[in-house]
Amino acid sequence: MLKRKAVTSMCALVAGALIVTGCSDAADGGNNGGAENNNNAGNNANGGSGESATVEFMHLWPQGSSAQHHRIVNEIIEDFEAENENITIDLSVLSNEQYKDQITILSSSNELPDVGMTWAAGYLDPFVDGNMFAPLDDMLEDGLRDEFVAGTLEAYEKDGQSYGLPLELNTVYVYYNKAIFEEHGLEAPETYDELENVINVLNENNVEPIALGNRDSWTGSMWYMYFADRIGGSDVLTNAINRSGSFEDPALVEAAAKVQEMVQNDSFVSGFNGLADEEAKSMFMNEQSAMYMIATWDLPNYTTNEDVPQEFRDNVGYFKFPTVDGDGDTDSFVGGPGVGLFVAENSDVKDEAKQFAAYFVEQWGSRAVTDAGVIPATVVDGDALDLPDMYVDVLQDLNDATNLTLYADVQMSASVAQTHLDSIQALFGLDMTPEEFGAKHEEALSEEE
Amino acid sequence: MSNKWFITLYLLPALLLVGILIFIPLVLTGYYGLMRWDGIGAMEFIGLTNYINVMQDGMFWQSAGHSGLLAVFSTLSLAIYLAVSMILASKIKGSDLLRKIYLLPMLLSSVAIAQLWIKIYNPSNGMLNEILAWFGVQNPPLWLADPNIVLYSIFIPILWQYAGFYILIYYAALKNIPESIIEAAKIDGASPFQIAYRIKLPLIMGVVKVTIVLAIVGSLKYFDLIYVMTGGGPNGASEVMASYMYKLAFGTNNFGYGSAVGFMLLIITLIVTVIIRKVTADKEELQY
Incomplete structure (x- = not known):
């Protein structure tokens, strides 16, 4: 009897402790820096100068x-x-x-x-x-x-x-594992047909081609944006968002169709709609997949970050999103501040x-x-600084860039962005046709007008 | 001084806390629901528009359906918890240790549990699919990515998370049944199943009813595990009322509409609670 009491009171204690830590976590969130700098504020008061x-x-x-x-x-x-x-x-x-x-x-x-x-x-x-x-x-x-x-x-x-x-300022590239590419005799693709070929070869050899964490659907959105840019030119998406164009524009529907074509070709890792971006990234970094699309904020992982094995860092290269059916300018980037x-x-x-x-x-x-x-x-001034090669290349690409299209979900108002991100998941999950995808955006955008 | 004054005095601090922390925000939420408000700028009074829109919002009813499904599952799983506690309460070997094992997930935070199960469900590296591959399954399910099964996938960790809590309650209730009643039943020749079903269960019915209310209300406002594991995705397939409310308020900056959804959540929960109380109300409580 006594023992049971002890157990229950232990439980109560632990549960209580959890509640308390839960609360203090939240409070911490709010006051974190405040506490950190209380002494600063104190110093200031002591300093006592009027201004x-x-x-x-x-x-x-x-x-x-x-x-x-x-x-x-x-x-x-x-x-x-x-x-x-x-x-x-x-x-x-x-x-x-x-x-x-x-x-x-x-x-x-x-x-x-x-x-x-x-x-x-x-x-x-x-x-x-x-x-x-x-x-x-x-x-x-x-x-x-x-x-x-x-x-x-x-x-x-x-x-x-x-x-x-x-x-x-970040621009989006496709990063790839040079060692895996070499092993299967592949080269960084410059056209969509070459990219398809790369994917087919990798699939035949049981290598997951592209890591994608579409639970965070802004990642899938970047693929869609690049297709839109290459197929319809650098303005088509921006115009659709600012209402001088439309999401039912044939180029944008075509872009959505291309996304689904890639999904049907098994281009992305299985279960990507349930994976977070972090999980997809770790697949790429553990060499379980050959490619991964992300913005340049990830560059340290492929260059200077000492926590990542040197061997892997040496194996990572990047390529600009390829042209599609001969269309598109590879110096046009998705990205933004x-x-x-x-x-x-x-x-x-x-x-x-x-x-x-x-x-x-x-x-x-x-x-x-x-x-x-x-x-x-x-x-x-990139030359004046001692930077890894990949940085020098990226800074050079920025100089040569002809266009920078701001991330779609950032361009949109919060509620349209939510519709966009949900629709991206449905599009990648093949739950929605490219036409429905366009119509859904039109509906959300017209509600805002 | 009269007794009543003392009672009032002693109740006042609690009353104030509950009032400030619970009832005033409740009223405020209902009030914000009458506004067009992005959470930042000025509010604009738009009457019942938000509430009418909620009524016609397919996404809301879909998420309400998911919450309802969750409530049904949670209630059914109470039977499992009850069975386990009956076994634990009978004097089997190691029941002390088992009870502690069942209690463990209750001591973990929801976020930790969610992270753990995300790893287990990982389609290519996860424990579950590795085991399935071991048994020769060719295309194992994409647990969190397949809109048709994602809700069920999430339900498993929820079942696991709350096992300890309900087992603890049932266990305590079962231990309170006087040994003499069980002894008498045994002498009368009752089988263990009869003892469980005809004697123990009716005697703890009051507790069972409370747990049913707890399970259903808890499910209707469930949020944390779903938010961490899928964020309501893919494309709303695992959205529940609370996650939908959060998405509207903080994701789309639509605080007015989000508040209206929150208030609807409260009303639905209240109605359901009243119904359960009515349905399970007994003419007479059994006494030992």
Whole structure:
């Protein structure tokens, strides 16, 4: 009897502990950085100079999952605080998904941090409409505008005003395992027919051709976007989204049909609709599949990341998405700026916040590419830096790029993007015909008008 | 001071907490449901439009259907839990150890369980399909990618996750039955099955009814495992009401509509609870 009591009370204890840790996790999410920098705030108060200001800054690179990013941010903050003794940066760090939720919640109660991170285009719209983000044109006119790679700032513009300073610029490639290709006498394809051939040969030899994690359906969306670009040209998708075109355009229907053709040819790993991108990536990195499409944010894994075996890194190459039936320009890319900095409109310390944002962007570029392997949205002198070959190639490709089409789900408003992503899963799962796929988008887009 | 004042005083803190944390947000959710609101800008009052749209929303009813299916499964699985606890409560060897083993998943967080089962279900590297391949199965199911079976695939870890909880409840109830009743039945020549079905089960019926309510209500608002394992996909095949609500509010920034869905979820759960209480209401509770 006593023993049973002990067991039950143990259970109660453990369950209680779980609840408590559960709660403190959530609280942690909110206050993470606050606690980290309480002492900073304290110092500031002690410093006691009348004109001191505290700028709240929130980013989404926690120490655990993005150690290098996290360190660079901290270094930049330290340098900034050393140069501007009257300004203290109050830092909060959240992981990606938590960050998105938190920003939404904070903005609904008008408590956005003074400086934070945002995504481009469709994500930005409600914040701009709700007057949450400050226009940044005044600070760009002081020469800062020239620091950015042409075309990146535009993604953060609305009605001719800029609302974000992009930090990253990513383009999408197909990465492939040279060793597997060599083993089967294959070469990087330049046309869709060659790609089909590669896939057939790999399938005959029981090698999974392409790793795809379409549970995160933005990955499948990139395949569809490239087909659209190669078949219909660089404008067709963008026009369909901004309503000067249509998703029932023959080129877009054809692109959707090509996707299904690839699925029917067993091009992708089995069960891709149930796999997360991370799982697909690990298949490619464990040499269980020969190809994998991802943006350049993954470059460190194939070049500098010491946690990945050297042998594998040496075996990875990339190719640009091939031409389809003779159509398309391989220098046209899918991609776009990743996160950018915003300054809150109702910030009490707007000038200091802008000063910090500008400083951050200037410092970020060269540090990010050398230390974290991020392709920055600011112009970097690639030759002056000691970079792996693949980076030099990618930076060169960026120079030669004829077009950059922003990710479809970023271009769209949040609710259309959700329809797009769900439809992509259905399209890849062969639950929807290419015509239905087009019609579904038209329906969602016309509801917004 | 009168007794009533003391009662009020002692109840007040709990009342305040429950009010602030539960009832006020409930009312607010219903109120937000009357608004067009993207969660960021200004709210616009649009009357019952959101609620009317929910009524006509195919995706909502599909997810409600999935939630209902989950509730049916959970209720049926109570029979399994009950059978297991009956075996454990009879004095078999190692029942102490087994009970602890059954309890283990309850101590894991849902996210950990979800990650574990994602690995098990992995179509090419997963434990399950490796075992199937071992037995010569040519095209093993794509557990989480096939829209026709994904809901059932998710149900297995849910069954496993809650086993410990219900077995613990049943076990405690069964242990409370006085030994003398069982002894008497044995002397009268009742078989073990008769003892279980005609004596033990009626005696713990009150507990069983509570667990039925718990299981059904829990299923209707189920969220975490599904959110981590499939995110409601592929293309809504495993969407339940709570994940649909989350997707609308946080995925599409449609907080007004999301709140309306949340309020509908509350109403449906309330109605179902009332119905179960009515159906299972007994004229007389059995006493020892």
